[in-house]
Amino acid sequence: MNPLRTTWVLAASLALLAPVATVLAQSETAADKWYKVAISGNEVAFVNTSSIQRVGDHVQVRVKQNYLAPVASAKKGKTYQSARTDYRLDCEQRRLAMVETRAFAGPDLQGDVVQKASRSEKNLIWMDAPRASVLGEILDYGCKHAPAG
Numbered sequence: 001m002n003p004l005r006t007t008w009v010l011a012a013s014l015a016l017l018a019p020v021a022t023v024l025a026q027s028e029t030a031a032d033k034w035y036k037v038a039i040s041g042n043e044v045a046f047v048n049t050s051s052i053q054r055v056g057d058h059v060q061v062r063v064k065q066n067y068l069a070p071v072a073s074a075k076k077g078k079t080y081q082s083a084r085t086d087y088r089l090d091c092e093q094r095r096l097a098m099v100e101t102r103a104f105a106g107p108d109l110q111g112d113v114v115q116k117a118s119r120s121e122k123n124l125i126w127m128d129a130p131r132a133s134v135l136g137e138i139l140d141y142g143c144k145h146a147p148a149g
Contacts (some may be wrong), residue, residue: 033048033049033050034046034047034048034049034064035047035049035141037137037138037140037141038133038134038137038138040134041068042067042068042069043065043066043067043068043134044065044066044068045063045064045065045134045137045138046063046064046065046066047061047062047063047138047141047142047145048061048062048063048064049145051086052142052145052146052147053146053147054146054147054149055088057090058088058089058090058091059088059089059091059142059143059146060086060087060088060089060099060142061086061087061089061138061141061142062084062085062086063084063085063086063087063138064082064083064084064108064109065082065083065085065134066081066082066107066108067080067081067082067083067107071103073103073114073115074115075114075115078105078114078115079105079114080103080104080105080114080115081104081105081106081107081111082103082104082106082107082108082109082110083101083102083103083104084101084102084104084109085098085099085100085101085102086098086099086100086101087099087138087142088124089129089138089139089142089143089146090126091139091142091143091146093126094128094129094130094131094136094139095126095127095128095129095139096126096127096129096135096138096139097119097124097125097126097127098117098119098124098125099118099119099124100116100117100118100119101115101116101117101118102115102116103115103116
C-alpha cells in the first residue's frame with residue numbers, strides 16, 4: 001500500500017473514532033463516581049453518586065459492595081468478592097428493598113458474574129435499615145442526596 005495513502009487512512013480513521021472514544025471515556029467516568037458510605041467487619045459499601053434518582057415516592061441507588069473475604073455463592077462451589085445492587089429506598093420508613101443484584105468473582109465488580117437476582121415492583125421485599133448499619137448508611141446517603149421530589 002502507498003505510504004501516503006496509509007497515512008491518510010489512519011488519519012481518517014482516528015478522526016472518526018475520536019468522538020466515539022471521548023463519549024465512551026465520559027460515560028465510564030460518570031458511571032464510576034463511587035462514594036464510600038460504610039465499612040463493616042467484612043465489607044466496604046459505595047454508592048454510585050450519579051445513580052441516585054427518584055422513583056415515585058422512593059429513591060433508587062446503585063451500590064457496590066466489596067467483601068474482604070470471598071462469600072459463598074448460591075451456586076455450588078462458587079464464591080464472590082463484590083456485588084452491584086440496585087436498591088429502592090423508602091426514606092420515611094427507613095427501609096430498603098433489593099431491585100436487582102449481581103455478584104462478581106473478583107473485587108470492584110470484576111470477573112465473571114457468579115450469581116444474580118432481581119425482583120419486580122410488586123414483589124419487592126422491604127428490609128429495615130437501622131442507623132449505623134451498612135444498610136442504614138446506604139439509605140442515609142441516598143435519601144440525603146436524592147433530587148427534590
